[in-house]
Amino acid sequence: xFRAIAREFGPAKGVISVEPYEPLSPGSxxxxxxxxxxxxxxxxxxxxxxxxxxxxxxxxxPGFEGVGVIESVGASVSKLLPGQxxxxxxxAGAWQTVKIxxxxxxxxxxxxLTDEQAAMAYINPMTACMMVREYAPSSPFSPGTxxxxxxxxxxxxxxxxxxxxxxxxxxxxxxxxxxxxxxELMAQLGVDAVLCTSSDEGxxxxxxxxxxxxxxxxxxWDAVGGPQGDExxxxxxxxGTLVHYGLLSGTPLxxxxxxxxxxxxxxxxxLRDWIHSAExxxxxxxxxxxxxxxxxxxxxxxxxxxxxxxxxxxxxESVDTPGREGKxxxxxxxx
Numbered sequence: 001x002f003r004a005i006a007r008e009f010g011p012a013k014g015v016i017s018v019e020p021y022e023p024l025s026p027g028s029x030x031x032x033x034x035x036x037x038x039x040x041x042x043x044x045x046x047x048x049x050x051x052x053x054x055x056x057x058x059x060x061x062p063g064f065e066g067v068g069v070i071e072s073v074g075a076s077v078s079k080l081l082p083g084q085x086x087x088x089x090x091x092a093g094a095w096q097t098v099k100i101x102x103x104x105x106x107x108x109x110x111x112x113l114t115d116e117q118a119a120m121a122y123i124n125p126m127t128a129c130m131m132v133r134e135y136a137p138s139s140p141f142s143p144g145t146x147x148x149x150x151x152x153x154x155x156x157x158x159x160x161x162x163x164x165x166x167x168x169x170x171x172x173x174x175x176x177x178x179x180x181x182x183x184e185l186m187a188q189l190g191v192d193a194v195l196c197t198s199s200d201e202g203x204x205x206x207x208x209x210x211x212x213x214x215x216x217x218x219x220x221w222d223a224v225g226g227p228q229g230d231e232x233x234x235x236x237x238x239x240g241t242l243v244h245y246g247l248l249s250g251t252p253l254x255x256x257x258x259x260x261x262x263x264x265x266x267x268x269x270x271l272r273d274w275i276h277s278a279e280x281x282x283x284x285x286x287x288x289x290x291x292x293x294x295x296x297x298x299x300x301x302x303x304x305x306x307x308x309x310x311x312x313x314x315x316x317e318s319v320d321t322p323g324r325e326g327k328x329x330x331x332x333x334x335x
Contacts, residue, residue: 003096004312004330006060009050013316016048016062018309023098026074031103033086035332037119037306038066038094040319042246047092051247063094067109067118068332077103085109087122087287090275095309097332104280107287116303117294120327124156125290125299127245127271132163135243135267137218145218148208148235150175150197150228151248152189155301155327160221161189162298173211175204175228178323197228204228208235216240226251238263245269302326 001023006015026032044062046052070084080086080103088094090105109118137145147164151157152174164172171192174185182194193211197204208231209216216237222229223246230253233242244253244266257266275283293299304326307315318328 001097002309003061004063004309006048006062007058009048009053009056009058012045012048012062013313016312016316018312021096023096024100026072026077026100028075029077029103030074030100031070031077031080031086031106032072032074033068033088033099033101033106034071035066035068035094035097035099036085037115038063038330038332039119039123040315040328040330041065041123042248043123044092044095045316045319046247061093061096063096063330064092065119065123066094066099066330066332067115067121068094068099070106071098073103079103080106080108085111085115085118087118089122089283095312095330097309107284110291113291113294116306116329117300119329120155120301120303121287121290121294123271124159124301125294126286127269128156128159128163129290129293129299130271130274130286131221131243131245131269132160132167134269135219135221135241136164136167136169145169146171146173146192146212146215148173148175148217148220148232150221150232151223151246152176152191152194153178153185153325154223157221157223158189159299159301161191163293165190166293166298171212173208173217204231205235208232219243221245224248225253229253230257233257233261233264233266236261236264239265241265241267243267243269304328306331 003021004016004018008015070082086106088101088106093099149157149160153176173193174191175195175197177198179196179199185194217235219241220232222244225247226249304324305318306329308331315328
């Protein structure tokens, strides 16, 4: 059996190694899961970097998302059986051959989803679905309720846009880093406008006001933070909402925004907080909604590449590939 492990914090490519290990037997209320496929997410890389070191113990086995098959169960396990394919949620540890976890954190996967889609069915779909459901402008929608999504070409950015379109929200403005792709991305994403944040650096608020005819944004979804997130807050309509769910820039939003933009609402969304406070039935229902949207293609994700766990360094290099479209997955199946 093998696992990816970080014994110190730092850039993932520099601190992650693969080592053999002998998994334990499941204790009371626990299940032993033979992992099949796991995904590499920004939340994994940020945690490995040490951004959450106050709540992360070393050595650390990454992987907040993946799918596996139950090999065996411990005493007092009543609802799961060996052979069931499940998503083990609620903790890291998916980047290893076998994961031991509590029964209450395991959720069955429908047979019609591939292992690859199942391995991507939790973090992005549930985050996107919950944020759109909670924060999208109320119906009926009108041209007076423009919304924006930054990191729009990322897997979750594309998913949020598809969900907004599915809900009938418009106009939608996509924010991207790469220049000279506006026409291509408008056709590809089906949005109403595309702004390049690198070209519009320092004047993003003005460009957003220009594109919205001076109205500003009703809602903006922010995965970046830092100066770009600040500009999105400044571009909100009175009473508008910034949904802040990521920190790709590594820089937090400015504290001064709360005094500078008194009419703005800054909503912090963290899937981890909801998962650890929700009842099991609510989590199951949310997953079933995601499964259906994946079937419909609305919450499905593209796969950029699949690497065996032994090639973890190459997998992490693939994550950094410019213009990558799709998720990078780790295969834990036997060679």
